[in-house]
Amino acid sequence: MNWTQGLLFAVLSSLAAGLAWAEDEKPLSNDVVVTAQWRADVASGAGFVTMDLFLTHTGSLPVIFRRLSGVDSNGAPDAAMETNVVWKRFYPTTAVEPGGTILAQWNFRRAPRAPQWVCLEAEGYAPLRVALPPYREGGPRLEAIVFSGDGRQAYVQYRYGRAPPTAVLVNGREVIFRTRRADGMTAPDLAACDLPEPLTTGAKAHVRMRFKDGTTAHGLVRVWRGLLLDAYLCNRPEDRRALGLDAEPGVIFPRAAFQGDVACFDVRQGTNGAAAVAVEAERPALLAGQPDKLLGIHYCTSMSSGFWNLYGALADVAMASPYRLTHAADVRRFLDDEIALMERARLSVRPGYWMWIPDVFQRRARFMEPEELRVLTWTALAKGCKGLKYFAWHLDDPKQFGFDRNPALTEAIKAQNVVLRRWADRLAPLVAVREETHGDARAGYVQYTAWSGERGVLTVVRNLKYVTDGQANAEGAPRFRVYPKTNVTVKVRVPGWLKSVRVEDLLTGEPLPETPTPGGVEVRLPRLAAVCVLWAAPGGASPAAEAPAGRAPTNVATDVLPLSGEPSLLTAAGWQWVQISLLALVLVGFTVWVVRRRRRSRL
Known part of the structure; x- marks a missing residue:
């Protein structure tokens, strides 16, 4: 949608609102600014696209929304549009405080290629009809x-x-x-x-x-804020303390849809989107008494091409739980498969949060090994993962065993949690920046770069030359075997605004000799086993070179932004602006004429 279409969208919405002025209720457009933005897809062309309609309150009293519906251009119910809607809701609440913003969201099975009219209803206001713009990709x-x-x-x-x-x-x-x-x-x-x-x-x-x-x-x-450290089926406080878990987890799950397992629930129901209705119905009551908790769903082993688009916007947190070791048909490269599905989960929730559920239970011949867990954990963190919820501590199942049955894995989880908690201030703000493979995909290494806000750069180097399988650990011999590399030169990507005074091995604290190079510094790793975690500490940053001058805070009521993704009208071609201005004047005049005619008809 170009800026011309954006202006038409705004004018048409104002026209629809103007027609409501003749009613006794207050026009909603007087107090609410509406901005439309399509969410980014994970799988382009797979359908299940989500529209975010930002409702910013510019009035003085709270507004409580009560209904979303699809209508045609005349305001009549649009059954055809509703059949294309998988789920819709107000988020995170139906009420918006003065100066605040909430979302009205729609998830469509098929991407709309023409404007879609919707109706917003709020207590004490006349219904407001808004034209959602056609679906498009791109933009900021x-x-x-x-x-x-x-x-x-x-x-x-x-x-x-x-x-x-x-x-x-x-x-x-x-x-x-x-x-x-x-x-x-x-x-x-x-x-x-x-x-x-x-x-x-x-x-x-x-x-x-x-x-x-x-x-x-x-x-x-x-x-x-922070990192989640939790485990399924570990409820006794003494067990949680011993494992280094959070005393009170900050993420909760709905009881519906297999406790938020939206993927498996949909497969069982035979309908894409079945879990959305169940989860959304439970969400308001679940969070009403726990405002400091986030609601999570999790992506289990069942998935389809449009699945990520369908559920990424539904909850506060999406948990990746691919379970490639315990469920994949071929586990010889299960680490790579697990990481690829982590990436899908990350992309699905943008700009929100994702976390990971490691399958540290025994369903087949063996448990995940400590080194496999370590590789996957640090890779997940470099991809911006905000926490772990291990599955599972104790299972009362004769065919499956929790990691309480594996002392070596239990000790590895304890040790890992100590390290994660120690460096939580560095790890919690991480955002994924770059992923690059050096050499062969099965014999080289992959390097992940993440920024910890302005604190520093995390670099995770993962050795791709390994073998593993799903067979039992004969006499304790590991199934995961890595072929170490020696004297590996890694270019740590250090942005220009952050001057690294030193690079160290985060896990050992050992400083590494560095050589400046364009775009960063080079460090030599004497030995690269399965994974190496590097931390580039900041030196003197130069905010004046990049930071615009600070501004005084601006109240939202006096700072209405243009439609998302649309350039300023001041940059448009003059002749086109004149044409659209004339059209706008005609439509506004028509609105005034209709309102006055309706008022006269009442007298």
Whole structure:
């Protein structure tokens, strides 16, 4: 949709709202600014696309929405549109406070190629008809919104190559931010934002980023801080303390749909989207008494091409649980398969959060081995994973065993949790930046780069030359065997805004000699076994070179942004602007004429 279509969309929506002025109820458009944005797909062309309609309240009293419906251009119910809708809802609540924003969301089976009329109903207001723009890909996107451990900083990863950001608003207030560029890595850039006050876990965070060409990108998440360390079926406080798990997990799951297992539930029901109805019906009551909890779903072993598009926007957190060791037909490269499905989960929730469920239980001949778990854990963290929920501590099942039956694996999980908790402040704000394979896909190594806000760069180097299988560990001999590499030179990708004073092995604390090179530094690894985790500590950053001047906070009521993805009208061709202006004047005049005619007819 170009800027011309965007203006027509706004004018038509205003026309629809104007027709409601003749009614006794207050026009909703007086107090709510509507902005439309399509979510990014994971599998392009697979269907199940989601529309995010941002409803920003500019009035003085709370607004409570009560209904979403599809209508035609005349306002009559549109049954054909409703059959194309898999799920719809207001998120995270139906109420929006003055200055706040919530979402109205629709997930469509097939991407609409023409405008779709919808009706928004709120208590005390006349219904508002809005034309959703046709589906399109591209435009500016917020790839991730993460927070520092104390909630005082937000790190917004964005992708837009046409213009730099000029303003960032968080919950309607303009914040001071620093642009951190990816320096030609074909990766998203980052805005490091200083928040006026800390945001707590579970709080709503609406981020709006305005670019120099007038376009905007939006994202809304419920805040997550830190790393989740949890395990299924581990409920006794003494067991949780011994394993190093969170005393009170911050992510909860619905009872419906196999406790949030949306994939397997849909397969059992034989219908795509069956779990969405069940999960959404339970969500408001589940979170009502636990505002500091996030709601999770998980992607289990069943999946289809459109599955990621269907469920990525449904919950606060999506858990990746591919279970490739315990469920895949061929486990000889199960680590690579598991990581590939982690990536799908990550892409599905943008700009929200994903976490991982390791299958550390025995369903076949053996358990996952400690080194396999270590490789997968650090790879997940480098992909921006925000926590782990191990499956499972104890299983009362004669055919399956929890990891309480495997002392070596239990000790490895304890040790791993100690390390993760120690470095949580570095790991929690990580955003994935780059993935690159060096050499052969089965004999070389893959390097993952992630930024920890402005604190530093995490680099995970994974050896691809390994063999494994699903057979039993004969006399304790590991099935996962790696062929170590020696004297490996790794280029740590250090962006220009961060000057690394030293690179160290994060797990041992050992500093590594470095050699400056364009785009980063080179370090030599004397030995690369299964995985190596490097930390590039920051030196003197230079915010003045990248950061625009700080602005005073701006109230949302006086700072209405243009439609998402549309350039400023000031940059448009003059003759086209004149044409559209005339059309707008005609339509506005027609609206006024209709209103006056209706009012006279009542007298």
